[in-house]
Amino acid sequence: MRDIVLSAVNKFRQVENDFFLLDAGCGTGGVLARCDSVKACGFDISAEAISFCRMRNCNQVLQASICEIPFKNQCFDVVLSLDTLCCIDQKGNDRALTEIYRVLKPGGILILNLPAYQCLKGTHDRVVGTRHRYTTGELRQGLEKAGFSIAKITYRNMFLFPAIATKRLIDKKLPHKTKMEKSDLKAVPKVFNMLFSAILFIENIFLSHLSFPFGLSVFCIAHKKHGK
Ligand SMILES: C[S@@+](CC[C@H](N)C(=O)[O-])C[C@H]1O[C@@H](n2cnc3c(N)ncnc32)[C@H](O)[C@@H]1O
Structure with missing residues (x-):
């Protein structure tokens, strides 16, 4: 996800050299730490x-809500929001998109990544605080309602979709073995990590030219129109 996001940022950078980036819902600063060559800040x-962001020397961060972004109108060229809107309810989503639109400069871009398909919502989502998983159609509708025009909207993580979706659907049918729910995230042997990274790397090459009809995540680049 970080590769595809940073490649979209770099493409924008070729057009606008001097720009200001906001990571809305920056988490522990994984993306911000990789934006060291641009003027960037974030909040969560x-x-x-x-405090984790600060531990990795990302100091341009503050505690705030995406529904009430503590910045003036039209001050950012790029806003990223990665797997964050999914943590808030529908009303909050509408409010957050309006807020992002407000802080973006005309011509600026919003880069979004969100989990896909509500029917795949499982234990992992509950543990990490995902309230909702999206379709490209509903995300498009929400963005257009807030005033954005869509430059690209696609599913991603398609190659691994059949295996992961099957596992998710089977897990949902099985009775819970323990009371303690756990995230799906765990360290895997290096060789699997390399294999899965290679699959996603190849997907990202395809995604720079085309869109996928299904996948585990939704990825979108939207513009605030000039003169708005
Ligand atoms: C799944 S994490 C993603 C973090 C980061 N964007 C990344 O990609 O690594 C979701 C993040 O959204 C944050 N979050 C949830 N609700 C939020 C809100 N209303 N305003 C700002 N951040 C929020 C959480 O604290 C969490 O750090």
């Missing part, structure tokens, strides 16, 4: 996440 609602 979690004080703990913000």
